[in-house]
Structure formats: C-alpha cells, structure tokens
Amino acid sequence: MIMGHPGSGNRCALVARFFTFSLLLCKTFLISALNFNSVNVDVDLFRVARTVDKRFLSVTIDASLMAEEKFMYLLGSPKLRTLAKALTPAFLRFGGTQQDFMKFIPPSEFYIPKSYSGDSRSHSGTACRKFELPPVLEEKLKRDWALQALFLRQEDVQRKYKQVKFSGHAVDLLYSFVNCSGLELIFGLNALLRTPDNVWESQNAELLLNYCERRQYIMSWELGNEPNSYEKKAAIRLTGSQLGEDFLHLRNILQKSALYNSSGLYGPDVSQPRDHRKDLLTGFLESGAKAIDACTWHHYYVNGRDASLDDFLDPKVLDMLAVKTDKVLKIVHSLSPGKKVWLGETSSAYGGGAAGLSDAFVAGFMWLDKLGLSAKLGLDVVMRQVLIGSGTYHLVDNNLDPLPDYWLSLLYKRLVGPEVLKIQVLPSSTNKQLLRVYLHCTNKESSSYRKGAVTLFALNLSKKQMVIKLPALISNSTVEVFVLQSAEAGIDGLRSRSVRMNGDVLKMVDERTLPPLQGVELPPVEHLNLPALSFAFYVLKQAASPVC
Structure with a gap:
C-alpha cells in the first residue's frame, strides 16, 4: 500500500480484493495456458546504472x-x-x-x-x-x-x-x-x-x-x-x-x-x-x-x-x-x-x-x-x-x-x-521485442516500503499474456502488483479514456480527493503474469538491493 495503512474497517475489503485479484490472475493464467509468451529476465541489484533528477x-x-x-x-x-x-x-x-x-x-x-x-x-x-x-x-x-x-x-x-x-x-x-x-x-x-x-x-x-x-x-x-x-x-x-x-x-x-x-x-x-x-x-x-x-x-x-x-x-x-x-x-x-x-x-x-x-x-x-x-x-x-x-x-x-x-x-x-538499475530480457526468450521491462529502486518517499525494495515495470505489446520468469535473486520476495488495463475489452477497447487498476476503474473520490491506489500483495513467485496489451508495476518488497 502506498497511501498509509488501512484501518480495521477496510481490512475485509482488502482481503476480498486480494482473493478476487489472485483468482483473476490464476483464471487468466489457466485460460491462457496454451496462449502465452514466456520470457526470462536478468537483473543487477548491486549497481546503480544511472540516477535521474527527482523531478524526472x-x-x-x-x-x-x-x-x-x-x-x-x-x-x-x-x-x-x-x-x-x-x-x-x-x-x-x-x-x-x-x-x-x-x-x-x-x-x-x-x-x-x-x-x-x-x-x-x-x-x-x-x-x-x-x-x-x-x-x-x-x-x-x-x-x-x-x-x-x-x-x-x-x-x-x-x-x-x-x-x-x-x-x-x-x-x-x-x-x-x-x-x-x-x-x-x-x-x-x-x-x-x-x-x-x-x-x-x-x-x-x-x-x-x-x-x-x-x-x-x-x-x-x-x-x-x-x-x-x-x-x-x-x-x-x-x-x-x-x-x-x-x-x-x-x-x-x-x-x-x-x-x-x-x-x-x-x-x-x-x-x-x-x-x-x-x-x-x-x-x-x-x-x-x-x-x-x-x-x-x-x-x-x-x-x-x-x-x-x-x-x-x-x-x-x-x-x-x-x-x-x-x-x-x-x-x-x-x-x-x-x-x-x-x-x-x-x-x-x-x-x-x-x-x-x-x-x-x-x-x-x-x-x-x-x-x-x-x-x-x-x-x-x-x-x-x-x-x-x-x-x-x-x-x-x-x-x-x-x-x-x-x-x-x-x-x-x-x-x-530516481535510481536506474539494469534489467534485460534474455536473448533465448521468444517474442522478446513485445515485452519492454525497466527496473528502478522503489521510491524512498513511499514509507510503506522497506529499504532495498525495487520496482519493475513492464509493457506487454502482445495480444497474448506474458509470463516473466524472475531470477532466483528476487523470486523470494513478496510482490505488490499494480496492473493497468483498458476499462473496455478487446482491441477497440484500447481507445478507452478510462483505465482499470487490478480490475477497478480509476476515478477521483471527489473534487479534492484521489483514490488510495492500493496494490495487491502476492506471495513470493518465480514468475509474473502480465495480461495481453497491458502494463504493470511490480514492487519487489524484499529484493534487498544494497544500492536501494
């Protein structure tokens, strides 16, 4: 979560969201079992490649x-x-x-x-x-x-x-x-x-x-x-x-x-x-x-x-x-x-x-x-x-x-x-040009994340689901997931002026209030599932990068 800790009144709703989204991911994976691309990525958590301005x-x-x-x-x-x-x-x-x-x-x-x-x-x-x-x-x-x-x-x-x-x-x-x-x-x-x-x-x-x-x-x-x-x-x-x-x-x-x-x-x-x-x-x-x-x-x-x-x-x-x-x-x-x-x-x-x-x-x-x-x-x-x-x-x-x-x-x-880390899709991966991946230290201003957390963000340009296989170095970390998809289905849905995050359409609460933008936390996984024609942020909370 990135906007404070929820009170007890919200816990049931968050638990429900976790199971709903987890089931959605599982369902998507099972349905697409014969219709997905798999890619392997390699990361370097020990060196900052570049640092950009905090106002990047x-x-x-x-x-x-x-x-x-x-x-x-x-x-x-x-x-x-x-x-x-x-x-x-x-x-x-x-x-x-x-x-x-x-x-x-x-x-x-x-x-x-x-x-x-x-x-x-x-x-x-x-x-x-x-x-x-x-x-x-x-x-x-x-x-x-x-x-x-x-x-x-x-x-x-x-x-x-x-x-x-x-x-x-x-x-x-x-x-x-x-x-x-x-x-x-x-x-x-x-x-x-x-x-x-x-x-x-x-x-x-x-x-x-x-x-x-x-x-x-x-x-x-x-x-x-x-x-x-x-x-x-x-x-x-x-x-x-x-x-x-x-x-x-x-x-x-x-x-x-x-x-x-x-x-x-x-x-x-x-x-x-x-x-x-x-x-x-x-x-x-x-x-x-x-x-x-x-x-x-x-x-x-x-x-x-x-x-x-x-x-x-x-x-x-x-x-x-x-x-x-x-x-x-x-x-x-x-x-x-x-x-x-x-x-x-x-x-x-x-x-x-x-x-x-x-x-x-x-x-x-x-x-x-x-x-x-x-x-x-x-x-x-x-x-x-x-x-x-x-x-x-x-x-x-x-x-x-x-x-x-x-x-x-x-x-x-x-x-x-602002700290840029190295990540690459390995050459052996098929259709690797349709997956774009980037890796940074997680924003340190987000107090809910511990030192050493990293954020991987990825774009799936394919009409098939992408399965991103993580190296052992970070596969033991819990993951907070923020998947962004069009609010409408299909290719024509890409023209939608609304967006869903983890299944929910994003909109302001009122004229002066933004929604909390809470991710869904998943247990340690060896792979990340990225739906077709979507993009996502994955916060690897226990990545323990010494430079982050």
Whole structure:
C-alpha cells in the first residue's frame, strides 16, 4: 500500500480484493495456458546504472492557455490543483509555440496587494485561496475552453498565429497555481522579438523579469520554442550561433538580478534532430552552452494527423526514441561534456496529438516506455506535453478529469525512484521485442516500503499474456502488483479514456480527493503474469538491493 495503512474497517475489503485479484490472475493464467509468451529476465541489484533528477517526470502547460486571459482562471480549480500536487516533485514548463507570439504588458505602476505581502512561496493561506475558482465560474470556463481548444487546433494547422498580449494578472494566476500545487515554474520567453539585425530584443523580457522580481516569484526561464521552425512560423531564420548569443545575453540579464542571478536557464528547445537541422544545436552549443543549466530538445513519435492504433503498439516506433536520443547526446557530450540533457517537451504525436489515441489508454504504451527508456539512456528530466491545454495529448481533459496517462504518471511518481538499475530480457526468450521491462529502486518517499525494495515495470505489446520468469535473486520476495488495463475489452477497447487498476476503474473520490491506489500483495513467485496489451508495476518488497 502506498497511501498509509488501512484501518480495521477496510481490512475485509482488502482481503476480498486480494482473493478476487489472485483468482483473476490464476483464471487468466489457466485460460491462457496454451496462449502465452514466456520470457526470462536478468537483473543487477548491486549497481546503480544511472540516477535521474527527482523531478524526472515533469509536465507542461502550453502557452496557448494564455491566448485569452480568462482561461488562466482554470488554474484556480481545486480539482486541477489536487491533480497537479499529486505529481510533485516536478517542474511545470509554461511555453510552446504561442510563447513566441506573446508580449508582456506591465501595469502602469507596481502594486502588491496585501495578500501578496511576505513570502509568496507559502503553499497555503490567503495567497492560495485568493485565486481559487468558484464552481459556477469553473463550469462556464470549461464550456468556453472546449470551443477555444478547437480554434487553437485550427490555428496550429494553418500555422497562422496571432500576436497576444498578456498582463501581470495572468502571471499572478500562473504563479499561484504552481506555488499552491508545489510545482517549480519554468517560464518560456519570446525569442521572436528581434531587431532588424536579427538580434533578440530583450526589453519586454526585462519588464516581465522586473515584475516577477517585485512579486518575489521564484522561477526559472527558457528563451524560445523550437527555433528550427521559425522560418515556417514567422519567416525568420536563426543560426545556432545567434541563438547562443541570445542566451548569453539573457544570462547576463539574470545575473544582474538579486532574485534571479542563480536561477535556472534551459534551452534551446530544438525539435528532434534531422540531418539538415543538427547544425542549429551544434552552433548553439558552440556559442552559448555555458549560459544554460541543461540542454533541452523535443520528441514526438508520429504525426497526429495520420497516426494509427498500430503505431502506438509498434516496437520499431518506440525504438526510434533511442535513435534520436543517441544523436542528441553525442552532440551535447562532444561540445559540452557533463551538461544535463532534458526532454523539454514530449508526447506521443505532434500536431496536437492523435485524436482518439493520444488521450486514450493505448497512449500509455508510448508514455511508460518513454519514461523507462529515457531514464535508461541518461535523459535527466522528461516534460510531458501537456498537463492541461489544447490538443489531445493532455493528462487532464477539458472537464479537468484525469485521463489514463495521468493515472499512469501518478503511479510512476509514487512507485519509481530516481535510481536506474539494469534489467534485460534474455536473448533465448521468444517474442522478446513485445515485452519492454525497466527496473528502478522503489521510491524512498513511499514509507510503506522497506529499504532495498525495487520496482519493475513492464509493457506487454502482445495480444497474448506474458509470463516473466524472475531470477532466483528476487523470486523470494513478496510482490505488490499494480496492473493497468483498458476499462473496455478487446482491441477497440484500447481507445478507452478510462483505465482499470487490478480490475477497478480509476476515478477521483471527489473534487479534492484521489483514490488510495492500493496494490495487491502476492506471495513470493518465480514468475509474473502480465495480461495481453497491458502494463504493470511490480514492487519487489524484499529484493534487498544494497544500492536501494
């Protein structure tokens, strides 16, 4: 269990769940006795292969939410704040295409209301209640947002972006959300404000920095979004060298600030490398690498406008992440050794996502594999596009209800620690490409797990059950199981916007309360049964890994 110990009143229910789920596993195994794939895995519990940032799984909000300032009030929803807080520790990146078409309009004079006096970093009290959204207004805004999202999607298809002005009040709403949810804000500045000589014009950014400093808003910064595409979006071509100089200029501005002199600066947020685009990242690092704290790039697997269900289950599509990551890491490590590399924006399908897929259960295969593979390859932070916002790749839908990838992210946060351990499917196994397995130390913040526990998570891309045979080293450990399956049966059920965990459909208890997410504990076993087209977390509680 990962949310405290149940009282006596819940014990009968938990016992019933244990036997029900155990019988379900046994029934599944017996029925599938002649219809399963068996694989052997090997593990190394004695060495940490890599350690990622404690905020490894982070999230984004697309700057298009600020295209009409009234929608920023959605960030005051108690439900949304509850969902966001459960994903901490995490960064929240506020940026995207729209950030490069936005201009800050400061108030005529700075005025700090009494509710903002003192430490603005407090997570409770007047500052958090000030922007809490009343239920009646929330319902109206959600209806309006559904229409706005359609408009924004059309704007992206046409690549015609209108210039947007935003006020200090919009920034207040954003900061209240991250502050009261416990997230760490990274704000994306407009890089398309440029002089006739194509040099970044920093005056507007300095007005925003000044405003945020007066408010004592603790935050980090980015400059520009996907500069590779500026020529298509704004008829402006930028070299990597010039981009590096722009970042150095921004770093100099930050260093002159009493509040932001040591704040984080991340970039250049380039799209995934293609042969004709690698020169931009190379030129940027050659001129501006010392300005940034981590190098950021973006990754999507497929085009959302023509992606298919099969794409989301194709091992070859999933493996492309490793190919792209290898290219980026080689460039960064050769030009700026030791520099952290982040996926600064990522999801399943570009172009706003694939309708009926990116917001469905099937998207979890891409998302969970990306988390496992990114940590294994050495990416330090992965920022999911988006927590809420336009498109169909969101974690929380337009009604502010959590989608399957949200529940997957929540389980990952609670069960998976930052220490990456080695695990591999042995070559002798059949259909091994259809099983993806990863191993981490169990999250040490989960106090119900003893020292040395490890979490194995796995994806079954096959239409048959997978039987994972464990090495003797860990087969004597009790196992806490969290199996995630679509709420609807069959291949078409993979398009469901609901998910079952150990047989129960996951949903919020009420607007401010998440379910307990209790696993089912099984006795020591030599094999783990993973149903067809599902994924799961297995906490091996007595693995006794000396590095965990």
